[in-house]
Amino acid sequence: MSAQRLHLVQQHLCPGEKGGMEAVSSPLTTHVLDTASGLPARGLCLRLFRLGDCKQQWTELRKSYTNADGRCPGLLTPDQMKAGTYKLFFDTEGYWNKMGQTSFYPYVEVVFSITNEAQKFHVPLLLSPFSYTTYRGS
Numbered sequence: 001m002s003a004q005r006l007h008l009v010q011q012h013l014c015p016g017e018k019g020g021m022e023a024v025s026s027p028l029t030t031h032v033l034d035t036a037s038g039l040p041a042r043g044l045c046l047r048l049f050r051l052g053d054c055k056q057q058w059t060e061l062r063k064s065y066t067n068a069d070g071r072c073p074g075l076l077t078p079d080q081m082k083a084g085t086y087k088l089f090f091d092t093e094g095y096w097n098k099m100g101q102t103s104f105y106p107y108v109e110v111v112f113s114i115t116n117e118a119q120k121f122h123v124p125l126l127l128s129p130f131s132y133t134t135y136r137g138s
Helices: 003-011 092-098
Strands: 028-034 045-051 058-065 084-090 108-114 121-128 131-134
Touching (some): 028 084, 108 121, 108 131
Antiparallel strands (some): 045 058, 045 084
16 A cells, blocks of 8 residues: 555544534444555445335435544434334445545445344445445444
8 A cells, every 4th residue: 555545544534523423322333444454444424324114215314424433333323213224325436536546336335124123233344446345243
């Protein structure tokens, strides 16, 4: 990795850190790691959606940015948690552009179901310019 790229990754300011996610315990979290650099993906824009019951349209619940550790800890409050189908939209193109890179995937969408509102859900994303991996974490 070039020294300039490493500097960008380490020094990039996260737009969501000031006035961003509240520090409440959330039943839904995500963590994005930049596997090309081995560092958290700081400042990556993401959006959370829920699929509507009747209209079958996606409703945006939250827009945020990953923090310095690559996490978005407060995606949903316990009050907002309900059974249904959700989608996390990750703006990977925007992230890689900030890092001075191009990417094969302009975005990543992870669609998942929540059936038990009492459980916690963690949706990690491992990211490089030409691949990604996700799984249900703990």
